[in-house]
Structure formats: C-alpha cells, structure tokens
Amino acid sequence: MLLLPNCKQTHKLVSEGLDRHLTLAERTKMKLHMSICDSCTNFNGQMQLLRKAMHDYPAAKINSDDETSQ
Numbered sequence: 001m002l003l004l005p006n007c008k009q010t011h012k013l014v015s016e017g018l019d020r021h022l023t024l025a026e027r028t029k030m031k032l033h034m035s036i037c038d039s040c041t042n043f044n045g046q047m048q049l050l051r052k053a054m055h056d057y058p059a060a061k062i063n064s065d066d067e068t069s070q
C-alpha cells in the first residue's frame with residue numbers, strides 16, 4: 001500500500017517535476033495526494049501554467065509598444 005506524501009513532500013515533487021522527469025511512483029504519490037488536497041492541486045496548476053508561460057514566451061519577447069504617441 002502506498003503511503004500518501006504530505007503537502008511539503010508534494011510541493012517538492014511538483015517543483016522537481018519542472019526540472020526532471022519524475023518516476024512513476026513519484027507521480028502516483030503526487031496525484032494521490034492532490035486527489036485529496038485542493039491546496040496542492042492549485043499549486044501544481046500554477047506551476048504548470050508558469051512553466052508553460054515561460055516556454056511559450058521567452059523573456060526576450062516582451063512587447064512594450066502599447067503606448068500610443070499623440
């Protein structure tokens with residue numbers, strides 16, 4: 001039987017998952033914990049969004065030409 005990780009361990013797994021490929025056991029623990037924890041589900045969602053945003057919009061591509069001159 002799998003032991004559920006606590007929130008701290010789950011946050012660590014979510015963070016590490018951005019940098020490396022998690023093992024099946026790690027991913028399973030993470031998902032099991034998130035199935036009972038809204039806080040970690042939200043944290044994971046934000047981290048995935050952040051990673052996607054960083055991937056889709058490299059820092060150099062920021063466009064600040066919104067201001068219209070008269």
Ligand SMILES: [Zn+2]
Pocket residue numbers: 006007008010033037038039040041
């Ligand atoms: Zn949690």
